Amino acid sequence: MSAALGAKVVPLAPQTATAPAHARLRGVTRVFDLPKSTLHALGPVDLDLAKGEFFSVVGPSGCGKSTLLDILAGLSAPQSGTAEFEGKPIQGVPDGVGVVFQEDASFPWLNVRDNVAFGLRRAGMDPAEINRRVDYAVGFMGLKDFAASYPAQLSGGMRQRVCIARTLVMQPRLILLDEPFGALDQQTRLLMGDELLRLWRETSATILLITHALDEAAMLSDRVGVMSTRPGTFIDFVETGWERDRDSRVVSTPHFGDITARLWEKLRIEALKIMSAGKG
Amino acid sequence: MTALMPRSAGTFLVLLALLALWQGLHLLVGASSLASPTQTVSKLASLLAAGEFWLNISETMRAFVAAFAISLFGGIALGIVLGVRKLAGNVAEPILTTLYSIPKVVLYPLVLLCFGLGISAKIAFGVMHGLIPITLFSMNAIRQMKPVYRRTSQVMRLSPSQSAFTVIMPAILPEIISGVRLGFSLTLLGVLIGEMFASQRGLGFLLTSAINIGQIDTIMAIALLLTVFAVTCNALMMRFDRRLTHR
Ligand SMILES: Nc1ncnc2c1ncn2[C@@H]1O[C@H](COP(=O)(O)OP(=O)(O)OP(=O)(O)O)[C@@H](O)[C@H]1O
Ligand SMILES: [Mg+2]
Numbered sequence A: 001m002s003a004a005l006g007a008k009v010v011p012l013a014p015q016t017a018t019a020p021a022h023a024r025l026r027g028v029t030r031v032f033d034l035p036k037s038t039l040h041a042l043g044p045v046d047l048d049l050a051k052g053e054f055f056s057v058v059g060p061s062g063c064g065k066s067t068l069l070d071i072l073a074g075l076s077a078p079q080s081g082t083a084e085f086e087g088k089p090i091q092g093v094p095d096g097v098g099v100v101f102q103e104d105a106s107f108p109w110l111n112v113r114d115n116v117a118f119g120l121r122r123a124g125m126d127p128a129e130i131n132r133r134v135d136y137a138v139g140f141m142g143l144k145d146f147a148a149s150y151p152a153q154l155s156g157g158m159r160q161r162v163c164i165a166r167t168l169v170m171q172p173r174l175i176l177l178d179e180p181f182g183a184l185d186q187q188t189r190l191l192m193g194d195e196l197l198r199l200w201r202e203t204s205a206t207i208l209l210i211t212h213a214l215d216e217a218a219m220l221s222d223r224v225g226v227m228s229t230r231p232g233t234f235i236d237f238v239e240t241g242w243e244r245d246r247d248s249r250v251v252s253t254p255h256f257g258d259i260t261a262r263l264w265e266k267l268r269i270e271a272l273k274i275m276s277a278g279k280g
Numbered sequence B: 001m002t003a004l005m006p007r008s009a010g011t012f013l014v015l016l017a018l019l020a021l022w023q024g025l026h027l028l029v030g031a032s033s034l035a036s037p038t039q040t041v042s043k044l045a046s047l048l049a050a051g052e053f054w055l056n057i058s059e060t061m062r063a064f065v066a067a068f069a070i071s072l073f074g075g076i077a078l079g080i081v082l083g084v085r086k087l088a089g090n091v092a093e094p095i096l097t098t099l100y101s102i103p104k105v106v107l108y109p110l111v112l113l114c115f116g117l118g119i120s121a122k123i124a125f126g127v128m129h130g131l132i133p134i135t136l137f138s139m140n141a142i143r144q145m146k147p148v149y150r151r152t153s154q155v156m157r158l159s160p161s162q163s164a165f166t167v168i169m170p171a172i173l174p175e176i177i178s179g180v181r182l183g184f185s186l187t188l189l190g191v192l193i194g195e196m197f198a199s200q201r202g203l204g205f206l207l208t209s210a211i212n213i214g215q216i217d218t219i220m221a222i223a224l225l226l227t228v229f230a231v232t233c234n235a236l237m238m239r240f241d242r243r244l245t246h247r
Helices: A063-074 A112-122 A127-140 A154-167 A186-203 A214-220 A247-254 A253-280 B002-028 B037-049 B052-082 B086-101 B104-115 B120-141 B146-155 B162-198 B203-212 B216-245
Strands: A023-033 A038-049 A052-060 A080-086 A097-100 A174-180 A208-210 A223-229 A234-239
Touching: A023 A063, A038 A080, A038 A234, A052 A214, A063 A080, A063 A174, A063 A208, A097 A154, A097 A214, A097 B146, A112 A127, A112 A154, A112 B104, A127 A154, A154 A174, A154 A186, A186 A208, A186 A214, A186 A247, A208 A214, A214 A253, A223 A253, A223 B162, A223 B216, A247 A253, B002 B037, B002 B104, B002 B203, B037 B052, B052 B086, B052 B120, B052 B162, B052 B203, B086 B120, B104 B162, B120 B162, B146 B162, B162 B203, B162 B216, B203 B216
Parallel strands: A052 A208, A052 A223, A097 A174, A174 A208
Antiparallel strands: A023 A038, A023 A080, A223 A234
């Protein structure tokens, strides 16, 4: 699929069109064994993520987006096909991959600071460096005033930010985010999107973001993959063509309208399929 | 501070209400059926002043500590194994639940036959009551842990022991403590019942003798002592739980 190779080229890492993808899926499928039957949840999926690319996935609920993320994260193995990260087959969780899950994964027994520092401490990093990184991430996510609070005292959106910070401090080269802003209101979501863009520019990490918000996908991404209903496959790849230093103000441009319109055009058909299947 | 005031004030009010109720009941049914609070406390004081009573307390405590230690460590270890091994857990759960719902009185002759009269029978009675609840709570703690915690420890590439000690243990601790609190009271109950049936010493035995000769103030003094002990320990465990888990 040629569209998969056409991502924006990152200035920091010069590469040619033939450079190996940062992450690559080929013919990946996933089937779940249920007590009495099997459930074909995903694929076959082909995907190339270029190094430093900001890629978003949109698709109807239950189409296999989280399943796709699990495979890239090495949390589950594909039924068939191959998955590679940095040229090596994914077996178990690869080094350099960070994940923010769809569910709240903050640890209720640790305060915000200790939550964010958790991974670094387990990795045995030098305490001064841990402090530096944690301070930065806590400030970055707007959690400074809550550094000593426990998750039970925070809102759902803030807890999700704790999880994002906990992933960011590990400085992953590939960041997988599963609907991280789902619990936030529209305004905060746009602003958090700006923060995410800022982070992406600063780190040159590759990002895969799963979202159900078309505007979020259109505004943040270099490229958006649209998935069909289950079993999810990519039915369209939309290049946005934004500059690397974009921010949420692009939502007022006509081009933004064009992108969301194209995304919706594809997704509407999929959504209608679900509706009519539900009726039948 | 402001958050603490209402709680201690509330506890105080509840105590006061209980005392008033006790005194009221005493006036209603008469001193031969229910000793008054003051009678009970003064009886307890005089009992505590006698050395013989302390011998009985230490006898009961020895059996209780042993029984609770077995229920605690055995129950948590067994529960964790059954929680991790799905199949074993599925097989064991109904068996344990059924076993526990058998009235344990029917097993007493068997226990006496195996252990004879003495401390081992008392310990066995205690364990019979306390082990299964702690096992079931610990098993469910593992089974009901949010899967995302395990996934998080995977993506953080933790070693199995890191994952066990820094994620799974703190995650299941609140449930375990609930089980332990329940197991504590039930083990104490088991030991006392054991003493009532099968012993010549201990608080349970004192209770039976007092019941036989109708010494209402002794019965109530022992009951008061045991209540204060159980309630205090429970409160301490709850506090420990709140300290550690922040929920
Ligand atoms: N562990 C599992 N066992 C069985 N079926 C599963 C499992 N995980 C997911 N599924 C099924 O696979 C399908 C895809 O699930 P997935 O969570 O990937 O969807 P999703 O696109 O992330 O949905 P949403 O947008 O609601 O998060 C669903 O039908 C789901 O019920
Ligand atoms: Mg999902």
